[in-house]
Amino acid sequence: MTDTRIGYVLAIDQGTTSSRALVFDAAMQIVGIGQEEFPQHFPADGWVEHNAEDIWSSTMRVCRAAIADASIEPSAIAALGIANQRETIVIWDRETGKPIHNALVWQDRRTSSVCARLRSDGCEPLVTTKTGLLLDPYFSATKVAWLLDNVEGARAAAEAGRLACGTIDSFLLWRLTGGMSGNGAEARRPVHATDATNASRTMLCDIERGVWDDELLSLFGVPASLLPDVRDCNADFGVTDPALFGASIPIRGIAGDQQAAAIGQACFESGMIKSTYGTGCFMLAHTGEKRLRSDNRLLTTIAARLDGVTTYALEGSIFMAGATVQWLRDGLGIIAQAGEATAQAAEADDTQQVYLVPAFTGLGAPYWDAEARGAIFGLTRATGPAELSRAALEAVCYQTRDLLDAMAADGVDVAGATLRVDGGMVASDWTMQFLADILEAPIDRPPVLETTALGAAWLAGAKAGLYPDQRAFAKAWTSETQFAPRRDAAWRDARLAGWRDAVARTRTAT
Secondary structure, three states, X not given: OOEOOOOEEEEEEEOOOEEEEEEEOOOOOEEEEEEEEOOOEOOOOOOOEEOHHHHHHHHHHHHHHHHHHHOEOHHHXXXXXXXXXXXXXXXXXXXXXXXXXXXXXXXXXXXHHHHHHHHHOOOHHHHHHHHOOOOOOOOOHHXXXXXXXXXXXXXXXXXXXXXXXXXXXXXHHHHHOOOOOOOOOOOOOOOOEEEHHHHOOOOXXXXXXXXXXXXXXXXXXXXXXHOOEEEOOOOOOOEOOHHHHOOOOEEEEEEEHHHHHHHHOOOOOOOOEEEEEOOOEEEEEEEEOOXXXXXXXXXXXXXXXXXXXXXXEEEEEEOOOHHHHHHHHHHHOOOOXXXXXXXXXXXXXXXXXXXXXXXXXXXXXXXXXXXXXXXEEOOOOOOOHHHHHHHHHHHHHHHHHHHHHHHHHOOOOOOOOOEEEEOHHHHOHHHHHHHHHHHOOOEEEOOOOOHHHHHHHHHHHHHOOOOOOHHHHHHOOOOOEEEOOOOOHHHHHHHHHHHHHHHHHHHHHO
């Protein structure tokens, strides 16, 4: 390592199934990368957990790998940005930094009955008015309450101020700024903070005031002392413990992964739409400084809070996208790696109309059916691995169409809109062409698919004065490939009718 110029940004992209880190240079080009999958835990039907220590250790390894891959000294890094899986919650001991239980993942459905009871008690209008969210176990609040009520001594410890709570960004920030057992509280004061986008996904934050709401804290039984400070996405979040990387790196940007992806796609203006295809699929339509309330069970969320200015988005969330392909690999064993699904889909028998409804942990927007479970329709003796792979990829596109239709019904002008896409699945030309055909809309794929990490990097780099401002960044955005619709209305209508019938049958069966 010989380059000691301070002209780099380290971006952490901590996802649901893997931790990634990327080093960007002064021109916002990727010069180093590290990635590592970590174990998923499924202790019961609908329960999904992560060992937070796995998240921490994998994050440290990929950061060091990315720095090594870039062949730079840590002292050359001007700033660090964090993007993270949202809604996943961790509670840890303030003194030792150790979690009191596995993290409860955003996919976890164990609090479905609690949400149903609160809905029956008439609480959902209050929650939606203040948070823009629906009463669903997807969000963090009922997860926090479950941990406090089911881990021995947790509630008493929380009320005594001995515990801290946060989404994954907060847990990483605490550890990065010195909050590790034997290395933390005595040597330095760890930073307990989050950003407005992550806070907006907890079901505890008033998204118009941008603060934790006392009425919501009381409703869910969450002590205010547990929660982190809420800051702008481009804020001062402290510096890393020099023992971690060999230098103190300023942390200058945090955003939930979907908002980070929208930032990385330069979706800063009202009417711009992006869709990310990772473990799940998340479509955000920017609505500017105006909060748009949904009548079609979509979510109103904070798009960003930059330099004190809050902007909003309408969001549709799909629980299973890349995770469905992962199921083909790990559950069925019909592919050895994710990329093989595309090749199989291209070879599938087009006359077979096989529909996979991937409700493995329930259905997200616009259905919000926590009790639904996955189903496959249209199987024949001729159905094989290729047809199942094709059905899995098509399911992601059908669900995206559901979201776009709901946004249109809520008043978003989608006619003639171009969808900006990112995430691992968009590398598949076959999938992107099917998406364009089923949406009847052009699809723009950027040259840098790591837009989540790019968004985190831009937040940190711009705050540090290394990267251009918002206007210049947006002007520099380019599309590498555009996929235009090729199919006619009859083809599209027939396939959408089959999909909607399959979803209806799935929900009836469960």
